[in-house]
Amino acid sequence: MVGTATLRRLSQQGLLVANGGQDLCPDTSNAGSECGGIEFSREDVETLLGEKIKAKNKFNYKERCENMLEYIKRLRLCLRWFQEVESSYMNENERLTISLEMAEGRLAEIEFSSRNKEEELSSIVAELRENLSSVQEKLTKEEEDKKAAIDSLVKEREGRLSSEKSQASLSEELSKAQLELSSTYERISSINDMYKRLQEYNSSLQQYNCKLQSDLNTTSESLQSLEKEKATLVEKFSHLRGQHSSLQEQFSTIKASHEDASKQKELLANEVQCLRGDLQQVREERDKNREQVEALTTEVAKFKEYTGRSIAELDNLTLKSKDLEARCLNQCEQVRTLQDKLTIAETRVEEYSTSSVETQALCEEQRKLITDLQARLTVAESKVMEGEKLRKKLHNTILELKGNIRVFCRVRPLLPGENSSEEKSISYPTAMEFLGRGLELVQNGQKHSFTFDKVFMPEASQDDVFVEISQLVQSALDGYKVCVFAYGQTGSGKTYTMMGKPGIPEEKGLIPRCLEQIFQTKQSHQSQGWKYEMQVSMLEIYNEMIRDLLPSNRPNGAENGSAAKQYVIKHDPNGNTHVSDLTMVDVCSKREVSYLLKHASHSRSVGKTQMNEESSRSHFVFTMRISGVSESTGQQIHGVLNLIDLAGSERLSKSGSTGDRLKETQSINKSLSSLCDVIFALAKKEEYVPYRNSKLTYLLQPCLGGDSKTMMFVNISPDSSSSGESLCSLRFAARVNACEIGVPRRNMSTRSFESRLSYG
């Protein structure tokens, strides 16, 4: 078959001519054979001829045949040309074969190089693919970013629209605000004036404050010197007292011996008197007897003269006279012995009277010494009293200036069974400014530092702890409301701190020690003319219910009548708290209060938890109301001492509580968290303080936010397994330390103190 491209080339060379301007007409004489390399099938020629015959009917046949011949001629020429071309093709073919072989060699080379190139290309392609995938990733990311950007753009647009709206409203407001601004500028200028004046006032206040501070410093110095003076005076005083008592002892022995001597003298004088009487009697008798003897002798002589009497009568008379003589002799003897006794007695009386004169002189001397000592003693006592007054005043001023709840932290020692080999979680900084006040706790590898008014290490004794609060107890006697409470995790030592270990005097807690101090001071103040009356109440808050822990004297006893009792807490305008139906017992000795405390601690709700064998399950509130009157000045004071052992804070999971214990624990935690809320509100100086959220906070309202002197113990366990709880307690205590309460007020009213059921 001839390709259309070849036919076109032939026609271009003029070997094919157009038939009538329409067809190409080759020579068909050799139809069905090869014509110069061009194959024509018979069907082609016949179709061609058929076409020509058909065309004969329309055109001139002769002309057509001539054309046909011409056409055949041309085809033959074509054929020849084809043959020539074929031979040239053959040559060309050989040449091409050679060049093909060369080309094949070249191709192999090219193939080799192309394979190399292919490999290179495939690596490049792989690289490119990687690049492509990263680019695609970037692209997808960018697309996502783009989407997000579009979203934000949409939002921004929305925002812009809304801001445009708000801008419109704002511009309105702006115009209003500009008006306001101008008025505010005016106000600002007036405020600035006021500010300047306030600054001046502030600077004057600061100066005044500086002056006060310097006054305070000088007062503290003078307090210290007074304290020293007082100590020396007290020493002198005690020395004088010792001298006085020894002199009085001497005086009393001398007096006794003097009295003995005068008694003996009197006895002897009486005896002498009796003896003198006896002697007189004997002398009279002797004189009588002598007279009788003389009469008898004269009679005997007369008788002898006249011998008118019988011999018997004579004998009788002789016997009588002998008897009288014997009696006379006897009486003479008696008189002699009596005279001896009299002289002895008289010498003794003389001795006694000289010694009594001496004793009287000595007595006089000692009396003078005693009056001198007593005068010095009264001077010293008045000095001590003045010093004491000044000390109290300064002490209270210092506490008042502090104006916040003071917080002491106490870390108990490790108990048997607790892991002492573990790394210690609590340490105490030794830097001067934190010494005795700082504590560091490590929890989960993180160190937390705290500072309080005082930190008691595990070695601190009950006495060491009491020394720090004894001044507060003194304040209660001076007419202040005082509140000390212990807070901490269960088993951290709250009850130990407040009550101590029963039966071991060195380990008695703050409550018994406070009572001792109060009754001792009461005794010592009695000599200064003060008389005190004390009332005690004890209650516990268990499951948000108040329970009276003292036996009631009323007909329906505490146990029987407790169901009917209300125990409603009320605060009066003077800051006193009243708990209705609560038993108040008058007490006048430590023994009485100790008995009541024992009774109360037996009635208190305790239970065993995983954390403590004897865990207090309630908040224990001990209240002592002190009213004192000075007989000399008529001054009256009314103080209150509240000592509170709170129930332990604990995590439900750690305490292992179930059933009733679980209910107790939940109630304890609720009231303690109410306490936290109150403290936080006070620390933030919020207007509303939620005192009423629990009975505990409502009861303690005057102590937490009122005008009392309040102190908190935060008890800590050193066991590292408790460090989480310890951290919570310490954080709470730090907040409490920052709380400012009202300035403590001394209750010194002169009216009658009618509040038997008052709590604090």
Ligand SMILES: Nc1ncnc2c1ncn2[C@@H]1O[C@H](COP(=O)(O)OP(=O)(O)OP(=O)(O)O)[C@@H](O)[C@H]1O
């Ligand atoms: N400073 C201390 N020295 C010696 N032992 C202590 C000290 N503090 C506490 N303990 C002992 O630790 C144990 C637990 O103390 P305590 O009962 O006082 O804890 P608590 O805080 O009152 O517990 P709860 O809240 O459960 O009543 C007791 O056996 C107590 O004797």
